[in-house]
Amino acid sequence: MNRLSRINTIWRKELLDTLRDRRTLIAMILVPIVLYPAMILGSLQGFELQVSKLQQEEYTVAVLAEPVRAWLRHVIDTDPARQPGATEDMPAEELVEKAAAGELAEDEEPELTDKASPGEAAQAGVRRAPPDYNIEVIKDPNQLAARILDGSVHVGLVLTSPPPTADGTDTAEVVLYLDQTEIRSQMAASGLDGIFQRVADDLLRQRLKREQLDESFVIPVAVQQETVATPERVGGSILGQIVPLILIVMTITGAIYPAIDLTAGERERGTLETLMVAPVPTVDLIAGKFVVVALIGMLSAALNLISIGGTVYLGGLGQLLSRGGDVVIPIGALPWVLVVLIPLAVMFSALLLAVCSFARSFKEAQNYVMPVMVAVLIPATVGVLPGMRLEGPLLVMPVTNITILTRDLFTGRFDIVAILWVTLSTTLYAGAAVAVAAKLFGQEAVLFADSGSIKTIFQRRFFKRSDSPGTAQALLLMAAVFSLNFFLQQALLGGGEVGTLEYWLGIASVLILLFLLVPLGAAWYSRVRITPAFSLRGPPLMGILAALCFGLSTWILAQAWAVFQRDWLPMPLQMEQLFELMVARLNDTSPWAMVFFMALVPAFCEEFFFRGYALSGSRRTLGKWPAILLVGFAFGVFHFSIHRLVVTSVLGVLFGLLVVQFRSIWPAVLAHLLNNGIFVLATREDGLRPALEGLGYGVNDDGLPHTPWIIAAGALTLAGFLLCMLVPDRRVATVTDVPEET
Amino acid sequence: MIKVTDLTKVFPNPDGTEKTAVDHVSFEVQPGEIYGLLGPNGAGKTTSLRMISGLLKPTTGKVHIDGINVTDQPENVKRQIGYLTANTGLYARLTPHEVLLYFATLYDIQRAAAEQRVRQLADWLGMHEYLNLRCGALSTGQKQRTSIARALIADPPILVLDEPTLGLDVLSNRLILEFIRTQADAGKAVLLSTHALDEIETMCRRIGLIHNGRLIAEDELTNLRTRTGKARLSEIFLDLVGATDSVFAEEVTR
Numbered sequence: 001m002n003r004l005s006r007i008n009t010i011w012r013k014e015l016l017d018t019l020r021d022r023r024t025l026i027a028m029i030l031v032p033i034v035l036y037p038a039m040i041l042g043s044l045q046g047f048e049l050q051v052s053k054l055q056q057e058e059y060t061v062a063v064l065a066e067p068v069r070a071w072l073r074h075v076i077d078t079d080p081a082r083q084p085g086a087t088e089d090m091p092a093e094e095l096v097e098k099a100a101a102g103e104l105a106e107d108e109e110p111e112l113t114d115k116a117s118p119g120e121a122a123q124a125g126v127r128r129a130p131p132d133y134n135i136e137v138i139k140d141p142n143q144l145a146a147r148i149l150d151g152s153v154h155v156g157l158v159l160t161s162p163p164p165t166a167d168g169t170d171t172a173e174v175v176l177y178l179d180q181t182e183i184r185s186q187m188a189a190s191g192l193d194g195i196f197q198r199v200a201d202d203l204l205r206q207r208l209k210r211e212q213l214d215e216s217f218v219i220p221v222a223v224q225q226e227t228v229a230t231p232e233r234v235g236g237s238i239l240g241q242i243v244p245l246i247l248i249v250m251t252i253t254g255a256i257y258p259a260i261d262l263t264a265g266e267r268e269r270g271t272l273e274t275l276m277v278a279p280v281p282t283v284d285l286i287a288g289k290f291v292v293v294a295l296i297g298m299l300s301a302a303l304n305l306i307s308i309g310g311t312v313y314l315g316g317l318g319q320l321l322s323r324g325g326d327v328v329i330p331i332g333a334l335p336w337v338l339v340v341l342i343p344l345a346v347m348f349s350a351l352l353l354a355v356c357s358f359a360r361s362f363k364e365a366q367n368y369v370m371p372v373m374v375a376v377l378i379p380a381t382v383g384v385l386p387g388m389r390l391e392g393p394l395l396v397m398p399v400t401n402i403t404i405l406t407r408d409l410f411t412g413r414f415d416i417v418a419i420l421w422v423t424l425s426t427t428l429y430a431g432a433a434v435a436v437a438a439k440l441f442g443q444e445a446v447l448f449a450d451s452g453s454i455k456t457i458f459q460r461r462f463f464k465r466s467d468s469p470g471t472a473q474a475l476l477l478m479a480a481v482f483s484l485n486f487f488l489q490q491a492l493l494g495g496g497e498v499g500t501l502e503y504w505l506g507i508a509s510v511l512i513l514l515f516l517l518v519p520l521g522a523a524w525y526s527r528v529r530i531t532p533a534f535s536l537r538g539p540p541l542m543g544i545l546a547a548l549c550f551g552l553s554t555w556i557l558a559q560a561w562a563v564f565q566r567d568w569l570p571m572p573l574q575m576e577q578l579f580e581l582m583v584a585r586l587n588d589t590s591p592w593a594m595v596f597f598m599a600l601v602p603a604f605c606e607e608f609f610f611r612g613y614a615l616s617g618s619r620r621t622l623g624k625w626p627a628i629l630l631v632g633f634a635f636g637v638f639h640f641s642i643h644r645l646v647v648t649s650v651l652g653v654l655f656g657l658l659v660v661q662f663r664s665i666w667p668a669v670l671a672h673l674l675n676n677g678i679f680v681l682a683t684r685e686d687g688l689r690p691a692l693e694g695l696g697y698g699v700n701d702d703g704l705p706h707t708p709w710i711i712a713a714g715a716l717t718l719a720g721f722l723l724c725m726l727v728p729d730r731r732v733a734t735v736t737d738v739p740e741e742t
Numbered sequence: 743m744i745k746v747t748d749l750t751k752v753f754p755n756p757d758g759t760e761k762t763a764v765d766h767v768s769f770e771v772q773p774g775e776i777y778g779l780l781g782p783n784g785a786g787k788t789t790s791l792r793m794i795s796g797l798l799k800p801t802t803g804k805v806h807i808d809g810i811n812v813t814d815q816p817e818n819v820k821r822q823i824g825y826l827t828a829n830t831g832l833y834a835r836l837t838p839h840e841v842l843l844y845f846a847t848l849y850d851i852q853r854a855a856a857e858q859r860v861r862q863l864a865d866w867l868g869m870h871e872y873l874n875l876r877c878g879a880l881s882t883g884q885k886q887r888t889s890i891a892r893a894l895i896a897d898p899p900i901l902v903l904d905e906p907t908l909g910l911d912v913l914s915n916r917l918i919l920e921f922i923r924t925q926a927d928a929g930k931a932v933l934l935s936t937h938a939l940d941e942i943e944t945m946c947r948r949i950g951l952i953h954n955g956r957l958i959a960e961d962e963l964t965n966l967r968t969r970t971g972k973a974r975l976s977e978i979f980l981d982l983v984g985a986t987d988s989v990f991a992e993e994v995t996r
Binding site for chain 1: 823
């Protein structure tokens with residue numbers, strides 16, 4: 001039977017098994033369809049009930065003197081908003097005008113809340129007519145605060161000047177004392193605030209009339225904001241902040257149960273041993289299970305989304321979310337969200353399977369899953385932060401890229417290239433996670449409780465010695481280092497010290513830590529032999545020759561390419577300035593500092609990581625050329641710039657070729673060092689510029705090197721390539737998988 | 743045919759020490775033969791059977807099934823073996839019919855042939871009445887018969903049975919033993935591991951006795967009787983192991 005039909009058989013059986021499980025059905029169907037609507041509507045109605053209850057209560061205002069009481073009574077009782085016929089949505093000045101003109105009809109009842117949907121009612125609740133007030137006089141001003149705090153008085157009002165009049169010109173000063181921690185005190189104060197607003201408007205109008213001035217006299221400038229976003233876009237932007245996180249949580253919630261059940265659960269029930277008896281490779285078993293977990297995750301997220309969407313839509317919650325603005329839920333974006341669910345579910349199912357695969361029991365698996373959820377939610381939250389854009393390194397940032405993509409789709413930003421990046425990188429990460437899951441799942445100590453302790457899988461001394469890391473291991477380390485590198489670099493850029501010596505020292509430390517120490521540490525821990533894994537063998541003469549060919553020529557070609565590329569992919573001014581700033585300060589120091597930070601450290605660290613650890617790991621299962629191309633491309637992506645992607649990827653491939661053909665990392669280090677070193681020194685007076693000019697090198701006004709130089713450089717690169725290809729292919733002995741018991 | 747040579751399995755402990763579960767065990771099982779593997783709990787029987795069936799990799803030593811090394815081609819060997827595991831689990835939410843068809847597909851059996859094979863096994867083992875009930879609702883005996891049918895679904899030439907009658911009532915017990923006998927008579931090589939001494943006495947011509955991971959005796963039952971001068975199997979054990987080993991004595995005479 002071929003692999004696909006076998007996986008097909010397995011996932012269909014697992015799906016049947018899972019769907020017959022009542023617990024899965026409850027988590028997947030009952031919770032979203034019954035519980036969420038009930039919860040949302042229930043809490044809304046509770047909120048509404050509470051608001052209208054508070055609205056109907058009578059509040060107590062304390063004043064310090066009897067005349068103030070009388071004045072306040074009058075103000076409250078003549079408040080136009082309290083007059084019959086005033087509607088909730090009527091602006092204050094309109095109310096005043098209508099009341100003045102006697103236009104508020106007696107029979108026009110304010111709209112009752114029970115006619116409106118819960119969402120509308122809740123929204124309207126805060127804008128309804130002011131509550132009733134009971135006014136009390138407290139003689140002792142010192143009592144006021146205590147009375148408000150003990151709740152017997154809701155708000156204190158102190159008039160520090162004579163009451164306002166239409167005839168006067170002064171400002172009356174009213175101070176409202178309230179307890180901000182008490183909702184009743186707040187409501188009483190905001191009600192009074194509204195009343196005084198209307199009083200002030202009315203008095204202002206009368207005073208202006210008296211002085212025969214137009215209203216525009218007191219409004220020299222009127223600023224108004226008009227949004228050009230369509231209501232769909234506004235709705236999308238609101239949903240885009242919430243929905244990605246909901247989707248992630250729902251996908252995980254749906255996938256957790258089957259992920260545990262199909263791995264640790266199967267082990268606990270003793271069916272796993274029976275299954276392993278069948279002539280099926282572990283990878284196929286995991287692949288079949290993975291399909292089911294991803295499906296259930298997607299299904300559960302989709303059901304949740306539909307249910308929440310329906311509740312929001314039918315319950316009128318949309319208006320609440322929009323705070324009364326003009327908002328339309330972008331129905332057109334929904335199919336896209338379902339598409340985004342695929343990478344989401346793929347990513348999380350793979351992760352969950354990997355984690356659950358080495359758990360022996362349900363309980364154990366549950367313990368492992370919690371940290372994973374937290375670890376996933378952090379990068380997910382980063383993605384919904386305002387201002388995050390799906391570009392540059394964020395395109396391939398695990399989890400974060402999916403959240404930003406979901407948000408973008410909601411606001412109608414549709415970038416097919418971005419979708420491809422997200423899908424490709426996510427597939428890669430998920431593939432690596434599934435491979436790890438398969439490796440863990442097949443471990444003897446995991447399979448049989450009596451076959452040694454599970455601890456032995458992760459303890460260093462039980463790793464089998466090998467000559468290269470596993471492919472999945474290498475890919476996962478790349479993904480982890482990529483994320484860490486991005487965030488550390490961002491932190492360094494955010495320090496505001498771009499280009500200073502401290503900044504460069506920081507960059508160098510990050511490079512040494514992530515690209516040198518991390519892979520070396522990982523190799524040491526998994527008992528991978530350092531010399532073969534990092535190709536530390538001394539270089540053959542031919543290798544040095546080829547490296548010299550590349551190192552002396554590629555910088556010219558890179559320069560020429562950059563000029564050519566500028567025509568169709570111009571570098572944003574901001575980025576150019578940043579880059580200049582980064583280099584500018586190094587220009588003031590000795591040329592050796594420049595060589596150290598921009599050539600020596602990168603050449604060593606990056607080559608150790610990419611052409612050492614990552615290349616030997618990928619080569620093991622991918623084969624020579626796919627591994628060289630993948631690692632070369634990854635090298636390009638790691639430079640965090642679409643503008644340098646082509647050049648750095650090609651360089652990465654050439655360096656990879658050097659390492660594979662000459663079985664030594666040193667030619668690549670040399671070529672990398674020369675390429676970067678000559679490039680940075682070529683423009684410096686105290687560097688190589690005089691020497692190069694002496695040789696006749698120069699660039700035209702665009703920065704393009706003179707044609708003979710480009711031709712010569714091309715020929716030299718080609719020579720280096722031919723030297724590499726002259727080396728006969730050697731079969732690399734494949735090593736059995738690590739980790740393994742000894 | 744099963745050929746086991748110097749089979750050894752060492753498990754690492756987290757504290758760095760090692761436990762030798764199976765220690766240089768060698769034996770052969772011929773087609774048509776029922777070979778009995780006998781020993782107390784923790785003697786290394788199950789570990790040996792798992793290595794023979796390709797579930798565990800031997801630390802050293804070799805297992806050949808019809809001349810194929812298990813370590814080299816585990817998938818091919820698994821096709822030749824019907825392995826009934828000791829704590830055999832069935833998918834509780836599937837029916838025996840579904841479980842059998844699922845495994846038939848994993849062994850590349852076409853749908854029509856699989857249905858026919860399921861009917862045949864259900865006839866032999868008397869499974870028809872509960873073929874379409876969920877496995878979770880079956881009795882121990884019914885589950886065990888389903889498991890045996892599962893092991894035999896691909897009609898393998900070799901049967902490895904780990905405690906096939908554990909916890910069964912007399913009727914189920916007899917049915918299953920008779921069934922195993924007919925399978926051996928049909929030319930299959932059967933490796934039977936059990937606690938039940940009377941079963942070994944009636945079923946097996948040759949037996950191997952495992953104790954502390956070592957095969958301490960391997961012979962025909964009649965020869966063992968002659969060698970020890972004891973008639974009953976339990977007495978033969980005690981004699982071979984040494985009556986001082988009280989734990990073992992308790993185990994086998996229980």
